[in-house]
Amino acid sequence: MVPEGRTEVETTVRGVLADVLGLSRERVEAFEDATPLFGALPELDSMAVAGVLTELEDRLGILIEDDEIDGEMLETFGALVTFAAGKALV
Amino acid sequence: MTGLATDHYDWAGGREAMLRFGRPDWPTIVVAQPLFEEANRTRRLIVTVLRLLATEGIGGALPDLPGTGDSLVATVDARLEHWRSAFASACARVDVPVRILAIRGGTLVDAAARAPRFHFAPVSGADLVRDLLRARRAAALAAGDVVRADDPRAPGPPLQLAGNHIDRTLLKALMDAEPGTADRAYTLFPAPGSPHPTLAATTRVAVWRASEPGDDPALARSLADAILDWIRG
Numbered sequence: 001m002v003p004e005g006r007t008e009v010e011t012t013v014r015g016v017l018a019d020v021l022g023l024s025r026e027r028v029e030a031f032e033d034a035t036p037l038f039g040a041l042p043e044l045d046s047m048a049v050a051g052v053l054t055e056l057e058d059r060l061g062i063l064i065e066d067d068e069i070d071g072e073m074l075e076t077f078g079a080l081v082t083f084a085a086g087k088a089l090v
Numbered sequence: 091m092t093g094l095a096t097d098h099y100d101w102a103g104g105r106e107a108m109l110r111f112g113r114p115d116w117p118t119i120v121v122a123q124p125l126f127e128e129a130n131r132t133r134r135l136i137v138t139v140l141r142l143l144a145t146e147g148i149g150g151a152l153p154d155l156p157g158t159g160d161s162l163v164a165t166v167d168a169r170l171e172h173w174r175s176a177f178a179s180a181c182a183r184v185d186v187p188v189r190i191l192a193i194r195g196g197t198l199v200d201a202a203a204r205a206p207r208f209h210f211a212p213v214s215g216a217d218l219v220r221d222l223l224r225a226r227r228a229a230a231l232a233a234g235d236v237v238r239a240d241d242p243r244a245p246g247p248p249l250q251l252a253g254n255h256i257d258r259t260l261l262k263a264l265m266d267a268e269p270g271t272a273d274r275a276y277t278l279f280p281a282p283g284s285p286h287p288t289l290a291a292t293t294r295v296a297v298w299r300a301s302e303p304g305d306d307p308a309l310a311r312s313l314a315d316a317i318l319d320w321i322r323g
Contacts (some may be wrong), residue, residue, distance in 0.1 A: 005160065006162070021295075022297075022304065034250070044120030045215070047127055047131075047252055050220075050299070055279065055299075058279070058282075061282055066224060066227060066241065071231050074228075074231070
């Protein structure tokens with residue numbers, strides 16, 4: 001099912017980060033919009049970035065073009081949710 | 091007693107190593123491993139599953155494909171058709187009733203082998219290559235390098251992707267490859283439109299993608315149980 005709103009997208013992003021990176025639910029629940037991701041989370045290496053994006057595509061029913069992948073969308077939890085919501089909630 | 095032993099198999103292109111679990115006269119599961127970096131990240135899971143199966147009287151065989159693991163073939167010389175033929179040879183070498191466990195990109199490699207198949211987290215070759223290109227893009231972003239958009243189908247030198255030097259012939263063949271039909275297939279995550287049921291697992295971490303996959307005994311147990319259920323059907 002395609003999520004209806006930003007909260008649902010945010011929940012999906014948290015779930016993907018937990019499942020792909022093997023982070024505990026507690027740790028992922030504590031993520032805030034400003035929590036830094038790429039370059040700050042050792043679990044999020046380049047292979048894992050690919051995994052997170054592919055998993056988001058599958059669960060949100062979206063398609064992410066490679067040239068859309070930049071440092072900005074991966075910088076913080078909030079930025080990733082905003083990017084995913086922009087794709088999922090069109 | 092899981093009876094770990096080092097074996098080998100011969101194929102048209104040479105000889106490759108093959109780990110064996112259990113007794114050689116037991117019915118045996120031959121594993122088509124995930125490809126490239128995913129093979130490293132799933133190694134622990136696969137070995138744990140084979141050890142669990144060996145405690146139930148099921149043998150396990152873990153062949154290296156040419157250009158992977160301890161192979162003398164350079165990664166850049168790896169080709170999909172070689173992998174398929176080598177994997178079929180590995181299955182033929184195991185001189186007892188054989189079944190296949192193929193995981194992720196391994197589901198693209200088992201096509202030429204004649205044995206019942208169990209697929210876990212099957213993936214199309216196009217998706218695999220896309221993942222590799224994305225990982226390279228992310229690595230370039232992290233390093234502050236210029237991000238090149240390379241079409242692997244275009245002629246050119248081998249590409250350095252996720253730590254592997256890969257020839258474009260292999261990338262092209264992979265991009266056209268789809269998993270064959272399996273007698274049983276499970277995914278790890280529910281996805282809209284997926285034709286396969288999800289594994290009844292208590293933990294769901296994509297070990298093939300996690301940078302620190304560690305040990306996931308619960309996932310190994312779920313996978314081993316599903317394989318046992320399939321074998322004992």
